[in-house]
Amino acid sequence: MDTCTSLFFLSLVLKILNMTKAFGVLFLLGIFFLLSLQKQDGKIAPYKVILAEEMTVEDAIIALGGQKSSHHIQNVDQQKALIGKELIEKGRRKKGLFKSKLISPYFVCTDCHNLGREFEQSNEQSPEKRLEYAQKNKLPFLPGSTFWGIYNRRAFYNDDYVKKYGDLITKAKSSLEESVQVCAKYCSAGRHLKDWELESIMHYFKANELKLKDVELTEEQRERIRLPQALNSDEKKDLLNVLESSFVRGFSAHFDVTMPRENRKYGVGGNIEKGKFIYENACLYCHKDGRVTFLKLDNDVLSGRMFVHHMEGYEDRTLYQITRYGTYTMPGRNQYMPRYTKEKMSDQQIEDLMAYLRQLAQK
Amino acid sequence: MKKIILVLIASISLTSWGQDITETFNSTRIINSHSPEVLGAKTWEYRIEHRFGDMAGDLGGVQSAFGFDQAADIRMAFEYGFTKKWMLGLGRSKGIGAPYTSLIDGFVKGKLLTQNKEKGMPISLAYIGTTYLTYMKSVNDPNSAANYDGNFLRRMAFSNQVVISRKFSDRFTMALMPTLTHRNYVLYNDLNTVGAVGIAVNYKFTKSFGVIVEYFQSLNFEEEIRPNFTNSLAFGFEFVTNGHNFHINLTNARGFGDVQYIALNQSDWAKGQFRLGFSISRNFKIRRK
Numbered sequence: 001m002d003t004c005t006s007l008f009f010l011s012l013v014l015k016i017l018n019m020t021k022a023f024g025v026l027f028l029l030g031i032f033f034l035l036s037l038q039k040q041d042g043k044i045a046p047y048k049v050i051l052a053e054e055m056t057v058e059d060a061i062i063a064l065g066g067q068k069s070s071h072h073i074q075n076v077d078q079q080k081a082l083i084g085k086e087l088i089e090k091g092r093r094k095k096g097l098f099k100s101k102l103i104s105p106y107f108v109c110t111d112c113h114n115l116g117r118e119f120e121q122s123n124e125q126s127p128e129k130r131l132e133y134a135q136k137n138k139l140p141f142l143p144g145s146t147f148w149g150i151y152n153r154r155a156f157y158n159d160d161y162v163k164k165y166g167d168l169i170t171k172a173k174s175s176l177e178e179s180v181q182v183c184a185k186y187c188s189a190g191r192h193l194k195d196w197e198l199e200s201i202m203h204y205f206k207a208n209e210l211k212l213k214d215v216e217l218t219e220e221q222r223e224r225i226r227l228p229q230a231l232n233s234d235e236k237k238d239l240l241n242v243l244e245s246s247f248v249r250g251f252s253a254h255f256d257v258t259m260p261r262e263n264r265k266y267g268v269g270g271n272i273e274k275g276k277f278i279y280e281n282a283c284l285y286c287h288k289d290g291r292v293t294f295l296k297l298d299n300d301v302l303s304g305r306m307f308v309h310h311m312e313g314y315e316d317r318t319l320y321q322i323t324r325y326g327t328y329t330m331p332g333r334n335q336y337m338p339r340y341t342k343e344k345m346s347d348q349q350i351e352d353l354m355a356y357l358r359q360l361a362q363k
Numbered sequence: 364m365k366k367i368i369l370v371l372i373a374s375i376s377l378t379s380w381g382q383d384i385t386e387t388f389n390s391t392r393i394i395n396s397h398s399p400e401v402l403g404a405k406t407w408e409y410r411i412e413h414r415f416g417d418m419a420g421d422l423g424g425v426q427s428a429f430g431f432d433q434a435a436d437i438r439m440a441f442e443y444g445f446t447k448k449w450m451l452g453l454g455r456s457k458g459i460g461a462p463y464t465s466l467i468d469g470f471v472k473g474k475l476l477t478q479n480k481e482k483g484m485p486i487s488l489a490y491i492g493t494t495y496l497t498y499m500k501s502v503n504d505p506n507s508a509a510n511y512d513g514n515f516l517r518r519m520a521f522s523n524q525v526v527i528s529r530k531f532s533d534r535f536t537m538a539l540m541p542t543l544t545h546r547n548y549v550l551y552n553d554l555n556t557v558g559a560v561g562i563a564v565n566y567k568f569t570k571s572f573g574v575i576v577e578y579f580q581s582l583n584f585e586e587e588i589r590p591n592f593t594n595s596l597a598f599g600f601e602f603v604t605n606g607h608n609f610h611i612n613l614t615n616a617r618g619f620g621d622v623q624y625i626a627l628n629q630s631d632w633a634k635g636q637f638r639l640g641f642s643i644s645r646n647f648k649i650r651r652k
Binding site for chain 1: 403571646
């Protein structure tokens with residue numbers, strides 16, 4: 001190969017390299033362009049359309065000029081909410097080798113509280129409607145109020161709970177955080193929550209707060225709440241009242257005494273089907289195999305006979321007494337049975353339960 | 364043989380259940396024997412068990428206040444359910460004195476099968492493995508079964524028991540208890556390994572009260588070897604309260620633990636050598652299930 005030929009080939013290689021470089025540069029520029037376009041896309045879509053039904057009740061209250069709750073949380077931290085759920089259901093946080101101390105060695109929150117909706121309508125709280133919904137959805141029929149929507153409540157340990165807890169609930173009556181602490185320490189015979197535990201549980205509550213779709217409002221009311229700028233102050237005030245009465249802001253809780261003998265029907269005329277449901281989803285929820293207690297109950301003749309045998313008395317094994325008073329902790333036995341308030345189990349439901357127990361005893 | 368017994372039990376069905384059957388017996392013991400029941404997870408139990416002296420016969424009667432003046436055996440124990448199906452226990456017995464006194468027992472018990480109609484399981488079955496150790500002073504007499512002579516292993520004994528039960532109705536439960544005991548050191552006219560089969564029935568009158576009958580048939584009786592040993596027969600009443608379990612029983616067995624009431628029982632009902640006994644157990648649920 002002569003010198004001219006060599007030079008020709010060299011110049012050709014350089015040209016090709018230059019072209020490749022140019023293509024490379026062009027390629028990179030193209031990518032940057034595309035990326036910048038994408039970024040541009042993000043910028044030109046600033047509005048996230050929130051459907052009226054997905055708007056939270058808390059946000060709606062604030063938008064209508066109402067007060068923020070004392071436990072207001074701006075945004076849910078999903079991670080904390082998950083930890084909160086674990087604490088509520090298991091009583092402790094477990095991750096790898098880390099195991100936090102049990103909040104209570106005897107109970108977890110879900111022994112007494114459901115986590116989901118308990119009524120067809122958000123502003124109901126009658127025991128009949130609660131049972132109806134529980135039967136329809138196969139829910140436990142528990143003595144505590146559901147945690148669903150607890151974030152939106154403003155009053156806790158209402159009415160007669162002061163008779164049981166006295167000054168312990170003075171602060172808790174208007175504070176969700178204090179209520180949770182009272183429940184952890186006293187109701188579940190456990191301990192006060194640490195800050196991270198309380199925060200996690202609060203985020204769980206926030207994650208399960210009520211949305212406009214959950215409460216009793218018309219479509220039109222929801223749309224008006226979504227665009228509060230279009231409302232004058234009177235309209236806002238009216239709408240706020242409507243909104244605040246569309247769900248239960250604090251469940252009523254009235255204690256009752258043991259039904260007097262002369263009022264007892266001993267199950268006669270009671271609804272056996274309802275009684276069976278209550279027995280299986282209230283009594284056996286804790287007493288089956290002695291899950292939470294030492295008293296083991298089952299769908300057997302001996303369990304039925306135990307209640308029938310004591311039905312005329314005023315003692316722990318008298319259904320009319322135990323449902324209304326429950327039991328108390330004592331040294332060496334910290335498990336106890338909470339009472340059913342009138343709002344959580346009606347007298348008629350106790351009679352339904354008695355009717356089923358009488359049938360069970362005759363098996 | 365075991366298979367035949369299992370099939371026989373399985374073939375009798377008076378009632379049906381769609382879930383695990385529990386409360387075959389109300390506590391972890393029948394009378395002398397273990398029951399198929401376990402404590403459940405994270406539950407402690409403290410037991411106090413007592414056997415008085417002979418009610419009648421040469422040592423009983425008015426002079427000994429029908430046995431109340433004497434204590435044939437006393438056992439105190441802590442037992443613990445560490446899972447839903449497994450428990451262990453550590454106890455200390457006075458011992459019946461022939462040869463054991465100061466007897467420590469440790470056992471592991473597992474509920475391996477649970478009666479469940481839906482799952483096609485006709486019986487409940489539990490296994491109990493127990494180790495015994497006496498820390499009594501060794502006796503110098505070389506003809507005594509308590510002549511341990513510096514040999515630690517002589518102080519040990521073991522038992523393996525399987526409890527097979529079936530709850531036939533809400534009220535009636537029956538159990539079979541094949542048991543094998545082994546004592547490391549015995550006298551020339553005794554056997555190291557003694558087998559027995561127990562049978563027990565429980566009838567509950569109410570949720571908290573029932574009666575129990577328990578009998579153990581030894582499988583190792585021979586004319587020359589173990590001539591004076593007897594089978595244990597016991598009748599018991601059971602009371603259950605919230606967290607407590609009380610047993611009051613009449614039995615010819617003097618001691619607690621398989622190695623005593625099966626392998627070392629010499630009391631005879633016909634000679635008035637039966638006694639009143641009781642056991643009290645208290646549960647402490649320190650952690651929820």
